[in-house]
Amino acid sequence: MHEAGLMAEAMNKAETLAMQCNADAVAGLTLRVGVLSGVALQALQFAFDAMKPGTVFEQAELRLEQVLPRLSCRDCGMEYAAQERGQRCPVCKGSNTSLLQGGELELAKLELIVREDRTS
Amino acid sequence: MTGTLLHQTLDLSHSLLQHNAGSADANRAFFLEKGLTAISIVSSPGAGKTALLERTLTELRQEIRMGAITGDLQTENDAERLQNRGAPVLQITTGEVCHLEAEMVAKAVEKMDTEGLQLLFIENVGNLVCPAAFDLGERSRVVMLSITEGEDKPLKYPALFAQAELVVVTKCDLTHILDFDMHNLLQNIRRTAPQTKVIMVSARTGHGMTDWYAWLRTQVVPEGWAVVQQA
Ligand SMILES: Nc1nc2c(ncn2[C@@H]2O[C@H](COP(=O)(O)OP(=O)(O)O)[C@@H](O)[C@H]2O)c(=O)[nH]1
Ligand SMILES: [Mg+2]
Ligand SMILES: [Zn+2]
Numbered sequence A: 001m002h003e004a005g006l007m008a009e010a011m012n013k014a015e016t017l018a019m020q021c022n023a024d025a026v027a028g029l030t031l032r033v034g035v036l037s038g039v040a041l042q043a044l045q046f047a048f049d050a051m052k053p054g055t056v057f058e059q060a061e062l063r064l065e066q067v068l069p070r071l072s073c074r075d076c077g078m079e080y081a082a083q084e085r086g087q088r089c090p091v092c093k094g095s096n097t098s099l100l101q102g103g104e105l106e107l108a109k110l111e112l113i114v115r116e117d118r119t120s
Numbered sequence B: 001m002t003g004t005l006l007h008q009t010l011d012l013s014h015s016l017l018q019h020n021a022g023s024a025d026a027n028r029a030f031f032l033e034k035g036l037t038a039i040s041i042v043s044s045p046g047a048g049k050t051a052l053l054e055r056t057l058t059e060l061r062q063e064i065r066m067g068a069i070t071g072d073l074q075t076e077n078d079a080e081r082l083q084n085r086g087a088p089v090l091q092i093t094t095g096e097v098c099h100l101e102a103e104m105v106a107k108a109v110e111k112m113d114t115e116g117l118q119l120l121f122i123e124n125v126g127n128l129v130c131p132a133a134f135d136l137g138e139r140s141r142v143v144m145l146s147i148t149e150g151e152d153k154p155l156k157y158p159a160l161f162a163q164a165e166l167v168v169v170t171k172c173d174l175t176h177i178l179d180f181d182m183h184n185l186l187q188n189i190r191r192t193a194p195q196t197k198v199i200m201v202s203a204r205t206g207h208g209m210t211d212w213y214a215w216l217r218t219q220v221v222p223e224g225w226a227v228v229q230q231a
Helices: A003-020 A041-051 B018-034 B049-059 B077-082 B102-111 B158-163 B172-178 B182-192 B209-219 B225-230
Strands: A025-034 A061-067 A070-073 A079-081 A097-101 A105-115 B005-015 B037-042 B066-072 B089-093 B119-123 B140-146 B166-170 B197-200
Touching: A003 A025, A003 A041, A003 A105, A003 B005, A025 A041, A041 A061, B005 B018, B018 B037, B018 B102, B037 B049, B037 B209, B049 B066, B049 B077, B049 B119, B049 B166, B049 B209, B066 B077, B066 B102, B077 B089, B089 B102, B140 B158, B158 B182, B166 B182, B182 B197, B197 B209
Parallel strands: A025 A061, B037 B119, B037 B140, B066 B089, B066 B119, B140 B166, B166 B197
Antiparallel strands: A025 A105, A070 A079, A070 A097, A105 B005
């Protein structure tokens, strides 16, 4: 249910960057979303569509990149793809693991439309 | 002077939780300086967070100086239930927001008299999903699960269980009525949070509360610790 707040945070940051670059508009916005971040992609899309009218995002396309989980084993150093947190190490069967990726929630890319005479 | 339109691409890795992370770090620094241990309690609605705190604030009041912040979408009910136990209590009503954020905790703590407190409980909004994404700057996160919710909850909400310093299984007075499979629950907790400590309590009968209190004592910063740090 907090996807709207997160989307607003992404759009605020993107808008600030767009202004700093003297952009006319935003053409695209990419978020990197870990499968284990607990965030629903449809809810992000829904929030974006609801908030974009009348903003620099009016014509922008939202891209959502999913990141699959990877764990590392603190006992033997093995790094492996996993379906869930706490999935045991395939080598030493240990359960002392840490999440390498799959929990992220990031603004990853911003495509701006800028007039040539304004680029610096 | 209408120049050609160009596309410009910026590659970023801006965490959407960065704002919250900053506030959480500030909270952590504040608690550390005060020698105050903040413990957040997360569960689904009705698991028994407030009931556990009612008993705790009363039964430990001679021993540990405690305070509590309770988060709910609406109403001051929880704060009222915790009143008159010798502990400062403050309610945060979040309105629409389904979880506490670090900044809300900072504002609440500002309004509270935390001088001399040793333990600060932070009761999160009842929700097993969203609180997982928001660090509050607490020292420990306790995840509570009442047995009426079923044995499979740790598997369904792994992100939160994986963060738990301690899992408190509550309403254990109902084990027989529900024909609850405690062994299965423990296995499911182990699968998602292999390192986490688990205790079983009933805030109704008081069963297991001594284990909870023993754990709380390990969390309290020993007197004089802050001074030692400075030396
Ligand atoms: N049988 C039983 N009921 C409990 C226990 N703890 C809480 N409850 C009941 O569960 C309901 C919800 O408790 P509450 O503390 O408000 O849950 P919270 O929403 O997590 O704060 C109340 O009716 C409590 O009386 C317990 O250990 N055993
Ligand atoms: Mg409550
Ligand atoms: Zn290993």
